[in-house]
Amino acid sequence: MKMEFDLRMTQEQKLIMTQQMQMSVKILQMTNMEMQSYITKEIEENPILETEKKSKEKKDDIDYKELIKYLDDDFNYSNKNYYVNNEEEVSPFTFISAKKSLKEYLIEQVIDLNLSESLKYLCMYIVEDIDSRGYLYTNKNILAEELNVEISTVEEALKVIHSLDPPGIGGVNLIECLKIQLNKKQITDKEIYLIVENYLQSMADNKYAVIAKELNISIQEAQRYGDIIKTLEPKPSRGFYTGEETNYISPEAHIKKINDEYFVIMNNDEIPKLNINKTYKNIIYNDEDEKTVKYVKDKINSALFLIKSINQRESTIFRILTKLVEVQRDYFDMGEKYLKPLTLKELAEMLQIHESTVSRAIRDKYVYTDKGTIKIKDLFITGIAQNNYDDNVSTLIIKKEIKNIVESEDSKKPYSDQKICDLLKEKNFNISRRTVAKYREELEIKSSSKRKRY
Template identity: 30%
Template sequence: MALTQRLDLRQTQSLVMTPQLQQAIKLLQLSNMELSDYVDREIEQNPLLERDEAEFGDGGVQANGDGAGAQGGAGEGPREGGIDQAELAPAVDGADQRQLDTHELTTSDHMAGGSDAPLDTDFENVWTNGSAADGGFDGTEAFGDWSSKGGSGSFEDGEYNLEQTLSGETSLRDHLIGQLNVDIADPVDRLIGLALIDMLDAAGYVTGDLDALAEQLNCELSRIEAVLRRVQRFDPPGVFARSLKECLEIQLRERNRLDPAIQAMLDNLELLAARNVPALLKVCGVDAEDLSDMVAEIRTLDPKPALRFDHQVVQTVTPDILMRLQPGGGWLIELNTETLPRVLINQRYFAQVSGEVRNKAEKEYISERFNSANWLVKSLHQRANTILKVATEIVRQQDLFFVKGVQYLRPLILRDIAEAIGMHESTVSRVTTNKFMATPRGVFELKYFFTSSINGAGGEAAHSAEAVRFRIKALIDGEPPEGILSDDRIVEILKSDGIEIARRTVAKYREAMRIPSSVQRRREKSMRL
């Protein structure tokens, strides 16, 4: 075959990852907080974009309502400026046939113009200034001046802020320093006490080497240990301990309960952790009843005394999708309006600056900003539409879960949802990342509904791994003290229920749920430890 050079024309199709397409894909996997930050950055960079501060209207129009707009068919694209509504029916075998209505949010339905409603005023509790023409003292005049300055009760000028009267939460360091200043008068010992406070971890334990601290402060180790024993009497009890054993000893000593028997138990905490009752009875030299009382006393202690000063506010999850039961049957699904970014394109400003451009560079900049703004609005609309499609199909697939509970959770993979809605698996994976849905059974991440399958025994249908874990936990919670279930026995029970599972799988699920073995459970329940 001869090697020659020639020119050929070929027509091919390929997917080009443009910056706009990359932006649309990126928006899919962002959480609601990340999306809000991203939109804020885009507004800062694009003068044509602005937040819509108008309040949202009502929840929208029901999909099967009379005269509630057009309903898009299966092959129709999204409407301009909004998301199509769809009327769907659950396709779950054995489930009650109920209407599954998809309730989506549109810009025109939920962005209402107008200003906020005026606040009501209780005029009976407003103090007004008296007339200054009387020439005499008027109580209303004095009190009026007091009210006009904010009602602070002070005759000084300046605005009054109610938040200034709120007391702040005391930190562990401030709490301990206050006791240190009262209990220890020697300045050197106070300095050592401050150094020990700085060595505390989040649980209240002393971390670090005391020898290194003595070398750093250029003092004797015995003096540091003496100060340590004094600060170990501070509140909360158990603080400044160097180990769990010492933390429990400090608390028991304060209660005057540190007798030789319980001291022997503290010296053998590994036996208590293993629920080794015979060994504990031997080392403590007590009977079973006394041992049970000692364990109950240990349980009342605080192994991490400093955590009560941890004032971190727990961030609750804000759901992206809301789901509720309709009065006439069926599920109503809608996007959470609180998490939807409200972005508008300022058409008036665009028309104004477009008419005042002076050169080609300015014209290209305005055009590029306008196209970028349009693409962002379109991407946000497409993201909302995709999330709603995926959530609707998940509810359809897992209908029995919402009706009867976790034991009816079906095995589900990304491919099942992708094939049902005509999208790629990677798209479904991005949509279900960091997205949460509020359901009548609680708030769940969309990833929760995707579980692996466990084969059914005797040719029966497969079972969800999450449903099997729930079944294992229910069996263990209901076992009597005289009939502790071993892993092999649990396998036999599950097999009789039509679940084919191996013993090592049961052990893996049990350990993942932090459930001890049958031997440890038998020891614990026999002695009520």
């Protein structure tokens, strides 16, 4: 057997995701709140970086063009082509109120009550054991052991806690939470307490016939009790800051109409403006220690790329919002009914950028408009063919039709998904039963069996 070795050159296309590319993508999809935290962390880790507020030198005092000559990477910065929000009256933060801590709110109430000092102390101790839902995660026996007091003393303190606002606070579980609220409403019917204790799942499944039979009451009466229970709050802490919540909304921009023209005003007041510390420039010019110079160069490279990525993020979001305002002008003028079908891909083609760039740039981001704070993603709507018409209808319009149909139905005989589908076709909307079910669930409308009223 003769073995031959052959040397050949082949061309291969390969995408390599560098660390800088990863950081750029990561920054693009960050929300304003995430950007604040990320930049703060970068400032702590990179001594080259500082905020403009800390910098005593003006930005123009640093000769960046000269400085960049000493760096390994070549950065090309273009002028910003977007509006910056420097006006306090248009800041979306004007419309967002600060959340009060739940525990602070509870302790304030305890202090104002006419209680003995020992009982106040015990109540405040118990408040510290209330979790993010508003439930007490330590039972009364353990509390009594920890504090070396009688269980009756703990029960007295718990009675005080249960009397506080918000209703239901301090229950050890959902059942006790709901019972506390019923007590506060002075509801004494034993049947409603039995439903809370034993039939919550049956109530959720609309099985009032089963509940009625077991409690020996009418179906209508069982359903009336169910309606009362549904008005109660299963999570008493809702609306308060608990220390675990991170879902604040900080709109990326304000879309404002001025003289019949819409402007995109970027909301970047809360994002720290970055500078490069001038002190390190001298190290590059004067320091003969190669390791020190290399360290500073690396840190400046990193800092410059961060600044570039932040600017690029803001520019990309601005371009997307500007194009959205242009395409969806009728929506901003006249409302949801006039929202045009538009996909991420279509907008990406208009801007000559990749679809994934648009997707990342709008992810979990909001804008403030004259119609309130809206999710940017909601301005993208897929279209559905409408019979006898050449154009498409947005899914938003279809969903509104479904909602209207459900609201007008006989609650004793609610429409099935197939019936809703048939009614939509009568209105020239070409949609399948499966799609009706999907949109109904997205609208958080229950199935026909769970909508039935007795």
